[in-house]
Amino acid sequence: MIANYGYKDGSGEFFISLDTDKCNGCGDCVSACPAGAFEVRDEDPNDPFRETPVAVIKDSERKKIKYACGPCKPVVDRPPLPCVTACKPGVIAHSW
Amino acid sequence: MTDGELYCYANMRTGSDSPNSAIKAMNWALEGTGLTLDKIQYTVGTGYGRVNVPFSQRAITEIACHGRGAHFMYGPTVRTVLDMGGQDCKAIHIDEKGKVTNFLMNDKCAAGTGRGMEVFADLLGVSINEVGELSLKVEEEPPPVSSTCVVFAKSEASGLLREGWPKEKVIAAYTSAMAHRVVTLLERIGLEPDFAITGGIAKNIGVVSRLEKELGIKALKPIYDTQIAGAVGAALFAKALAEKAK
Numbered sequence: 001m002i003a004n005y006g007y008k009d010g011s012g013e014f015f016i017s018l019d020t021d022k023c024n025g026c027g028d029c030v031s032a033c034p035a036g037a038f039e040v041r042d043e044d045p046n047d048p049f050r051e052t053p054v055a056v057i058k059d060s061e062r063k064k065i066k067y068a069c070g071p072c073k074p075v076v077d078r079p080p081l082p083c084v085t086a087c088k089p090g091v092i093a094h095s096w
Numbered sequence: 097m098t099d100g101e102l103y104c105y106a107n108m109r110t111g112s113d114s115p116n117s118a119i120k121a122m123n124w125a126l127e128g129t130g131l132t133l134d135k136i137q138y139t140v141g142t143g144y145g146r147v148n149v150p151f152s153q154r155a156i157t158e159i160a161c162h163g164r165g166a167h168f169m170y171g172p173t174v175r176t177v178l179d180m181g182g183q184d185c186k187a188i189h190i191d192e193k194g195k196v197t198n199f200l201m202n203d204k205c206a207a208g209t210g211r212g213m214e215v216f217a218d219l220l221g222v223s224i225n226e227v228g229e230l231s232l233k234v235e236e237e238p239p240p241v242s243s244t245c246v247v248f249a250k251s252e253a254s255g256l257l258r259e260g261w262p263k264e265k266v267i268a269a270y271t272s273a274m275a276h277r278v279v280t281l282l283e284r285i286g287l288e289p290d291f292a293i294t295g296g297i298a299k300n301i302g303v304v305s306r307l308e309k310e311l312g313i314k315a316l317k318p319i320y321d322t323q324i325a326g327a328v329g330a331a332l333f334a335k336a337l338a339e340k341a342k
Contacts, residue, residue: 001196007204008281010244015200015284045157046196048333063204095284 003046005057006065006095014066015095016057020044022089025053032086035068037061055091069094097331104129105324114148122151138338140330144183154337159186159199161329166292167194168328170316175288178278178307179325180297182210185278187285194329198285205245208277210296212246213303216270219250220263231271231302233264240273249273267302275306282311291315298322 006015016037029038039058044050061068072081073096084092097103106125110117118141122133133151141149142161149155158179166177172192179186184203191197206212217224238261243249253266261269293315297303299322308314320328 002198002285004198004200004284008202009205013280013284045155046160046199048154048156048160048337 001047003056004095005062007063011066013095014069016065016069017093017095018055018057019091019093020047020050020054023054023091024089025055026088027055028086028088029055029083029092032082034071034082035061037065037068038083066096097328097335102320102328105321105327107321107323110145114145115150118145118149119151138334138341140334140337142326142330154334156330156333158326159188159201160196161326161333162186162294163188163190163196163199163329164194164332165325165327165329166190166294168332169294169318169320169322169325170290170292173290174292174316176282176285176291177325178282178291178293179295180208180210180278180293180303181295182214185209185281187278187281189285189288200281200285202281207244207246207249208274208281212249212270212274213297213300215246215250216253216267219253220257220267222263222267225299227267227271228300228302228304230264231267232305234268237272238265238269240276241269242273244277271300271302272306275303275310278307279310287311287313289313292318294322294325296323 001020003018003020004015025040027040030040037057038055040053040055042053044054057065081094104125106121108117108121126132139152141147141152141155143158146155162177162179166174167190175189177188177190179188184201185208186199186201188196189198202208213227214224217227222230241249241252243252249270253270256266291313293304298318304315
């Protein structure tokens with residue numbers, strides 16, 4: 001499943017998309033994210049039948065993800081995002 | 097749900113005490129059926145208050161439940177579900193088994209939610225049940241309100257009323273703005289037919305017809321109360337989980 005966490009408001013669309021079918025729950029994203037936006041849960045809240053751990057964006061970060069991700073996204077010369085680089089199965093994508 | 101059919105349901109405002117409201121709603125639903133709460137083996141809580149249902153064994157997000165509920169209510173051909181609820185708006189893509197394959201939720205901004213529509217119904221002094229019909233009583237579609245934010249859209253609408261716009265024209269302007277806003281959310285997850293709308297706004301003919309026009313696709317006609325999609329999904333999950341536990 002593609003889980004889009006984030007929001008859309010008058011200033012734009014800010015979603016982090018996690019491809020949970022690829023996610024192995026390793027937690028590399030949790031340690032890579034300087035803002036601590038990720039967590040690994042034993043149960044997927046959106047899929048009651050999944051039996052392996054899965055990464056999600058924390059509830060507390062979802063409505064301010066634009067600001068949580070801000071420091072990793074300078075306007076010019078944006079370096080590769082640490083979460084995207086750290087994730088070996090390539091689960092993570094950003095909409096902005 | 098019993099044997100794959102809707103058995104009984106109740107729908108009420110939650111208020112400030114979720115656990116108590118959950119019990120009240122359940123008792124209300126069971127009224128006259130002869131069933132009692134202690135005879136129910138497995139209950140799944142869903143929605144914003146899902147962890148506050150005292151008699152539930154499991155909490156599952158409304159995203160999974162709306163997908164599953166829409167699959168039951170509209171049949172296995174449904175691929176795209178738009179849930180326009182009171183507090184948020186969700187676009188969900190499901191597979192032929194009702195499993196969620198892609199979803200997006202917007203619960204930061206009230207534009208595109210039932211709450212926004214309530215604010216407008218309140219401003220115009222019209223019942224929430226009538227705003228949909230009323231918004232279609234315009235000969236020509238007015239330009240949509242330009243403000244994205246519900247609070248500013250309301251100020252804008254007050255201005256339009258002062259300019260002498262009739263109620264139906266104002267509500268038409270808001271309804272089309274709302275429909276347009278939701279379309280962009282659907283585009284993110286991809287609009288695959290068949291398409292169905294759940295939640296309270298599915299009962300608003302003004303929003304539904306404008307959405308259909310903008311998307312160029314008809315929404316499946318509901319045969320059940322669209323506001324119970326989440327609860328139906330939760331009941332189906334409860335059945336599956338209870339069988340799995342045996």
